[in-house]
Amino acid sequence: MMSTVLATMGCVGLLVSGQALAAEPELEEVVVTARKWAESQIEVPDAVTVFTGQAIENAGITDVTDFANLTPNMFFTPTFKPSEMQMTIRGIPTAQGGEAPVAVVIDGVQIAHPTFINQELLDIEQIEVLRGPQGSLYGRNAIGGAINITTRRPTNELEGMARASYASGNDLRLAAAISGPLAKDKLLFRVAASMRNFDGRIADITARDGDRKADFDESYLVKAGLIFVASDKLEINLRGNYLHQTAGAPTIEIVTDANFDDFSTSLLNRNVLTRDKRDIYDLSLKADYDFGGAELTWISGYSRSDAHLFGDADFSPAAAVLQDLDLTVKAFTQEVRLASSGKDRVRWLAGLYYQNRDTDNFLLIPFDDGTGHATDSYAIRSLDVGKSESMAVFGSVSADVTKSLELTVGMRYDRDKRHSVDEAVGAASATSKTFDALQPKAQLRYAIEDGLNVYASYGRGFRSGGFNAFFAAGADREFSKEISDSFEVGMKGEFLDRRLSISASSFYIKFDNQQFFFITTSPPSQNVTNIGKVDIAGLEFEIVGRPMAGLSLNAGFGLSDATIKRFSDAAPSLYRDNRAPQTPSYTASISLDYLMPLSDSIGMRLNTSVVRRGAIMWDAANTLRTPAKNIINARLFLEHNGLSAGVYVDNLTDARYPTQALANSFGEGLHSRVPSPRRQVGVQASVKF
Secondary structure: OOOOOOHHHOOOOEOOOOOOOEOOOOOOOOEEOOOOOOEEHHHOOOEEEEEEHHHHHHHOOOOHHHHHOOOOOEEEEEOOOOOOEEEEEOOEEOOOOOOOOEEEEEOOEEOOOHHHOOOOOOOEEEEEEEEOOOHHHHOOOOOOEEEEEEEOOOOOOOEEEEEEEEEOOOEEEEEEEEEEEEEOOOEEEEEEEEEEEEOOOOOOOOOOOOOOOOOOEEEEEEEEEEEEEOOOOEEEEEEEEEEEEEEEOOOOEEEOOOOOOOOOOOOOOOOOOOEEEEEEEEEEEEEEEEOOOEEEEEEEEEEEEEEEEEEEOOOOOOOOEEEEEEEEEEEEEEEEEEEEOOOOOEEEEEEEEEEEEEEEEEEEEEEEOOOOOEEEEEEEEEEEEEEEEEEEEEEEEEEEOOOOEEEEEEEEEEEEEEEEEEOOOOHHHOEEEEEEEEOOEEEEEEEEEOOEEEEEEEEEEEEOOEEOOHHHHOOOOEEOOEEEEEEEEEEEEEEOOOOEEEEEEEEEEEEEEEEEEEEEEOOEEEEEEEEEEEEEEEEEEEEEEEEEOOEEEEEEEEEEEEEEEEOOOOOOOOOOOOEOOOOOOEEEEEEEEEEEEOOOOEEEEEEEEEEEEOOEEOOOOOOOEEOOEEEEEEEEEEEEOOEEEEEEEEOOOOOOOEEEEEOOEOEOOOEEEEEOOOOEEEEEEEEEO
16 A cells, blocks of 8 residues: 555544543654654754554555655666565665665664665554765765664553454455563563555466466565563663565566557467565664763664576566576674763764675576477576675764854765676686775754754765676676765754744755676676766655644655756766766655544545656667656545554555566667556555453
8 A cells, every 4th residue: 555644744533432532733742763862853954754553554654666656766666576675765876686776674774775764654653754965873885864764662561452444356464463462561562564465456367377467466474572671771672574475576568768658468479377485584683772961772683585486587478498597695783882961961872783694696597498398408507606795883972062052073984895697617717806985964953943954065975886796797797886975954843833844955966986787688787886976966845744633744856857967087077067877856745634523433534646757768879768747546444443444445446567677678779668557446444452
């Protein structure tokens, strides 16, 4: 389900047994931990969009695409397989097979690989989206920002919820959670689980699997948390989750210039229906010790993802070639940091970080025996084994220079040593490289008056480089690290007795070595290359209003002008002044959440949004373009004493567009695209206790 409201609006009202519906007309204070200590969102000198647990529930937010649609200058879409997502933030995109341009942190643990991002957002307390370079605190890959996701904590009182929904495409979803004490005040637990059984909506013309659709999804997710309060100073938090998913993939269509924007009929035409199966295991242990004036945090995490994709590789009804892709990621992380309480005139933190990651990316392209089964002969056989060892040291200091002026200075050094070898080739394919960078950040925040702040900042961002597959690139297969220098000014204010909140920012980014993915067929090649220099200039606005009790309105707008200034040293003028690929020219959204009392204990909630995304260029030559698109979502629910039931529609107008496209990937004038989801209408009911 698509999200429809920003959480900065807060909770608009609650149904309480035996009492009338009530809601204050003023905006609630939103507390964030973006800088590793708790503070009001309005005091953070960064562009931050926050989604509270109540807003996540009201809007039906279930995955990262939902909240990204309502975050200025953020674009998040599925790719050719469910286990991989791509995002663009402030004009900085993801290259297929590369690292994300943001750091994603779940309960204090930074995820190790993009394959872990696309999971259901189950039992979530709050989501914070920070835009702009966050490397001084979050490290490499936070070149465009950071996403902090906090799950609901185990509770000292027994509570729970259950939810069920049914929608178009025979889409059945079930979810439940329960929390409470195993030993009062000492040992607390929380368990949540969900499942989805979805037949799909996108037809495949010739697949032999009968009526099965190309985008089917069968999955279940289990999450568990345990908190041990050892003393009034020491708390230990154990968290784990397991995801199993079998889904249709890839939904790639072969199109020409003439029918690139034509979605009137399905163009999927394969002799084998492709499917992607994955299992994700995630376990972390977090310990916090309070020294009084400072807190020591130690985090240890282990994660593993096993994904296997099998199906057609020529994407046509011909029995030509198949693809058999195995991606296994195993990562072990350690982080220790010491931070002040955040209440003193000088607030500080210092820390160390370590990650060891193994990535096995095995790609087989066997010939089809004519029946959709593989022969013993291969067009491509690649067994790429990658290793990464990352270490970092970081620190930050925020000081109240005067009563109104705050200065923040941060620094982080990241060192990422990478190694790759194709075991199908042997030692001749081995290559190693160490990518490192200093990531300084400086910010000034000035409080003009209570509830009105202006700020200015500079930050350097860094995203590690890597290696293309040996079969595609040969011995010279390295792509470079990215470096960005970002300058930003902004303001945050609350007005009209805290019924109106306005945030605005303007930024300019000097972006070196943008990583860009492309495919060629002659010779067959899948590579990441670097675009030498890109300049990005942009604006962002967020407005949240509470004109009356129960009614919240908000609007967001983001403009990012990403322009190629130098493509490469060999061809410095090539594509100069073209728009950088995979970046919407602007994003805009307007949302409404209205809880109308029908009686003392019954309310009707209307939640709706309109999202508009500007035109996107899919290649550096600017030959493949998707025009601006509108997406409308709506939810209408009745609520009574913890019970909720209603209807929803996602993509009301059935807008169609590619979620991913690659120019000339099947030859000159033959492009690939992944079609967007169709309109979906559903019903949902839930209960809390």
